[in-house]
């Protein structure tokens with residue numbers, strides 16, 4: 369994998385690929401637009417001729433467009449500013465979860481174009497991909513049709529093979545070696561389709577989105593809590609993948625060897641203690657499972673409902689949340705001890721109750737981390753309204769065109 373240091377945008381020198389310079393230009397325009405050619409030359413520490421050469425190609429290919437800025441200089445030649453040409457193209461993001469599957473359409477800068485839509489997840493892969501394809505088509509028809517689609521990014525609650533895109537295992541869906549990508553490619557022949565583990569995609573999008581910020585965290589962990597627990601780990605600015613792209617499965621690290629049964633077949637996994645269903649189970653005093661039909665009184669009860677109950681003074685709801693918070697903190701402490709990240713990002717519906725659960729999470733972290741500094745590891749909440757998993761899916765499509773770690 370070719371590595372580009374996102375903090376060093378200096379023009380790549382002779383012997384390096386022109387492709388890298390193109391990617392750097394695209395990234396700079398995306399994060400700083402509008403930009404003049406002179407700005408670009410300064411940022412890349414090169415001369416105008418080099419920039420003109422690169423920009424002419426990008427203009428010809430329709431990736432970049434010229435435009436004016438609000439306050440043009442009054443005298444002399446008007447500078448022409450450069451923008452990414454994001455108007456005509458779109459990307460579709462898909463977030464597959466055990467209960468429902470969510471879709472979002474964005475432009476190539478990741479700006480949302482339509483409301484998020486969702487449907488209940490069906491576990492039979494071929495039938496699922498047919499239903500998903502219909503929803504993707506409907507979404508695209510509302511915009512400019514399939515020809516405008518530059519890619520489909522799919523995140524799954526499971527492990528994927530980076531070369532083939534096969535879902536190796538998704539315990540929550542009961543999937544083993546499912547070629548979802550193959551099914552979708554039959555439906556959308558000319559559209560690039562990317563598939564990635566949801567925790568990893570969240571971590572990747574976090575690196576890409578914060579790349580232009582002053583303080584980029586090179587060691588970060590993204591923990592997404594929903595029907596299951598997805599974790600993405602970034603070390604030295606690169607996603608930790610491991611030999612088989614399955615590294616980072618902290619959701620299945622046991623909190624207790626003989627603990628609650630997990631959908632993966634083991635006992636005591638972190639996920640079995642902090643998933644949305646685990647918290648709801650605690651509230652109802654029942655051991656609910658996604659694999660079995662839920663009892664009537666719990667079937668339509670969501671974690672958002674539980675948070676509402678807690679806020680309205682329901683003591684049982686609050687103690688269910690507090691216990692989840694403790695288990696959440698205990699698991700985070702293991703991750704912190706193992707990784708020593710500079711920042712942890714937390715996403716998922718339960719974070720809507722962060723003000724109610726933060727003290728319990730922090731206490732558990734302090735209790736189990738090995739040094740005082742580790743106990744103070746910063747945690748940043750990524751609100752559900754930002755759709756971190758869908759953002760992760762979008763980044764699979766939009767980010768490879770820029771100076772970013774290659775996805776596949």
Ligand SMILES: [Zn+2]
Pocket residue numbers: 619620630631632633634637639
């Ligand atoms: Zn497990």
